[in-house]
Amino acid sequence: MSSQILISASDVSKKFCRSLKRSLWYGLQDIAGDFCGLNRDWLRLRNSEFLATDRVSFEVRRGECLGLIGRNGAGKTTLLKMINGLIKPDGGRISVRGRVAALIALGAGFNPILSGRENIYINGSILGLSKREIDEKIEEIIDFSEIREFIDAPVQTYSSGMSVRLGFSIATALDPDVLLLDEVLAVGDQSFRSKCFNVIGELKKRAAIIFVSHNMGQISLACDRVIYLASGATRFLGDCGEGLQRYQDDLACESTPETNKSVNFNHPVSDATFYLSNSEVPYGGVVRARVEVVVEEPMPDVHVRYVIADDRGVGFADWSSKRLGFKVELERGRNEISLGLGPLCLRPGRYWLSVTFQDETGLHNNIWTERLHELKVTGCVVGGYLYQLDDSGFELVHHEP
């Protein structure tokens, strides 16, 4: 039983068109062609068409959960829509066995004016439940949704979270062989989400599941294998952990470097140059940062601070000379300060290093920078991530007039 293949896709491709006007016109041509039963080269790309799904093949067996990952626009939803039979592939073949439930849009067909109870019947019918099946399960559905007190109120008075709860509860009554989940767990509060996960775990015992999510934790929790799509093509198919690693590595590389770097300094600093020994560092490694600074008058007590933050500006590490008890004294002319930063036990990804110099009052910045150096942490982490907050790496190498 567990070896039963329920979803199989071989060389599945789908074209889309970038221009709406052309898309509609091609649509008309395709309908005419299909109606006449014409044999044509379905994969030939016409003007402004591109492959949204490019020769994707995989199989999912009963009792298995396949994670579908990839960046926005990688073709995940398109693939799900083809498996669900909503749109036709332009190449290849998909075969799906058994009852299919697609939790792509929860609560599709809800009418806002009607009550929650009435909408359970409507939405259930749309999903393919008979009236008898809904009658049997309606109490279960209402209990699961935890909105019994509002069930006879119009759905338009529900919060978005409540609608989603109701939608998911109806969908869980389906008992499918094939379950397609598209980002449905991105909404709803934490307790409801974990409840949904339990249901999915139950369903997994007897269904083949395809699960789309951008939450890597959810994927690694629910899935046995992953398929990683990039611009419609399969980049990886296989073990979950390995696939997630590949995806995250790619994300770190591909993300467009934002170069809104800023460097500012003011009197008495007249010039400052910054160096970083290497822009890529393995997990747990050390980088060396050097600053050459020219001052017009001596600064007896400078507070030097290095901060490592991620793309969103969340700080992960912070080295401060003052907190460490170092006294940095700058003399008139050229000074050079070199610091070893690390060990960087940071989750692999892209970070930004910035540096500030403050005078002895701590109120006045003499040098302040933002996104000074890009720093990529590479490697694979087993277990949890450690945030480096250790100051032991602070090291004053030399300080010369």
Next chain:
Amino acid sequence: MVSGADRELTEAAYSPEPEIRKPLLLLRSMFADLMASRELAWRLIVRDIKARYRQAFLGFVWAFLPPVATTLVFVFLNRNGIISVGDTDIPYPAFVMIGTLLWQLFADSLTAPLTMITGSKSMLTRINFPREALILAGIGQTLFDFTVRLLLFAAVVAYFRLSLPLTALLAPLGILAIIGLGLMIGILITPLGVLYTDISRSLPILTGFWMLLTPVVYPPANEGVLGFLARYNPISPLIVTTRAWLTSGASDYLAPFLLVAVLTLVLLMLGWLIFRISLPHLISRIGT
């Protein structure tokens, strides 16, 4: 409750091959879906009717207003000599009212498929369900409205003391034919109408114009442009015959009536086939 593992598994296969290459399979799945869609269609009819009247203070009055308004306009125009429609077998207000009711039925059937499909866009692009349900629900709503409006017919019959001839028993056939013709045209324009909004925009204008070219508020003419139109306008024989059955008895337009009815049946099947084949393409073109 049959658990997933023991159930007989149906297999669905999707490939770029045109489905029409396997016509028997296609026809079988069309009829299977039609059968499977009855319950959902009923739910959708109930949903739309409930929702429509629950948020309206005037409720069912809205079903009566359009034919009443049309009738009043033409009775006013005729009585004041602005237009002159000539003699009718029955009092003119009754004549206009019955004609308008039948025309409205046709116009509603014509717009129902496209309205239902475009109104269910978000459902169509996300859930796989028997889409025939949308068409059936459209017909159901149209029939519901018509049934409500039959009260107007009853009122007219009572007020003018019209006696119903025996042929009135044939009227349901005429009504069926009118719905069929509207539906046939409606389904045929749906694929184009889903892709291009030009269709839904022009529909009210076209049906308004078409009504004036049809003997709805005036009796059919035998000569001239109107005579030509009465003969070659497909909806004319249906409306004229059905009205005659309801009021005066026999109709002179029985042969064209039958011809239109048969053609409607054939083209309706064709429309359904096109609808089936075009849906996956439409869904992939209207996206999200």
